Amino acid sequence: MMTEQRVELAVTKSELGARLQTSESQVAELKRENEAQAVDLSAMEDRSNSTELQLQEHKTVMEELKSTVEGLKGHIAERPKVAFSAALTDAGSVGPFNTDITLIYTKVITNIGNHYSPATxxxxxxxxxxxxxxxxxxxxxxxIRFGSLLYKNGERIVSMTDWQTSTDHDDNGSNAAVLQLEVGIRSTCVSHLTARSMMTVIITAPSAASCSSPCEQKTLQHLQRLPALPHVSRRPCSTFSGFLLFPM
Known part of the structure; x- marks a missing residue:
């Protein structure tokens, strides 16, 4: 009887030892898993902190961008918008002229900023x-020989000219220039006739830039030759235009 009990006790002890060893192994595995999870958690916390930092940086950048955009909006709103385009009156003939005369383009097409005067x-x-x-x-x-000349403070900038023959009754000409102007500089269109019936556009001013351009003419000639009248069409063919490219 005692022998059997001893055998059973030995078996039980052996089983308990095996179970204990298994439990210890499981505990060790759990510890390793916990340690790995702790590392992962730490890494996640680091990433979370990094994400929060990046988010804060993005918020700061967004605020700076908003401030910049608002500043640009204000700058654009304050920046003068300057553009004009005008044609001659459609009331009928203009001229003829035998002396220099400022052409007044009264038919305003566009006048943003109102810096072009249709009265002058x-x-x-x-x-x-x-x-x-x-x-x-x-x-x-x-x-008829006619032409257009663009001056700035008495200096000829650009020009155009043409000679109409007996079989050539309609002529068109144009030119353009980019000018640096100061505040108050003026641009005007002046018709100029010479003995050769030259029509001239002049830009002139003491401290200003002036611009001139010929306008529609049914004929534009010296009064002693082929008398006729400059004509203004109801569909403007002669125009004077300009706009601000950028401030300085």
Missing amino acids: GIFTAPMRGVYYFTFICHNYGAN
Whole structure:
């Protein structure tokens, strides 16, 4: 009897030892898993902190961008918007002229900023900057030489000219220039006739830039030759235009 109990006790002890060893192995495995999870958790916390930092940086950048955009909006709103385009009146003939005369383009097509005066034909630069001007002229008649000249403070900038023959009654000419102007510089269109019936566009001013351009003419000629009248069409063919490219 005692022998059997001893055998059973030995078996039980052996089983318990095996179980204990298994439990210890499981505990060790759990510890390793916990340690790995702790490392993962630490890495996740680091990533979370990094993400929060990046998010904060992004918020800061967004605020800076918003501030920049608002500043740009204000700058654009404050920046003068300058552009004009005008044609001659459609009331009928203009001229003829036997002396220099400022052409007044009363038929305003566009006048953003109201810096072109349809009462005087003068454009006044509202700010220092670079401006673009163009003039287009139409002339109708035979055996007439006509042209357009663009001046800045007495200096010829660009020009155009043509000679109408007996079989060539309609002529068109144009030119353009980019000019740096100061505040108050004026641009005007002036018609100029010479003994050769030259029509001239002049840009001139003491401290200003002036611009001139011929306008539609049914004929534009010296009064002693082939008398006729400059004509203004109801569909404008002669225009004077300009706009601000950028301030300086």
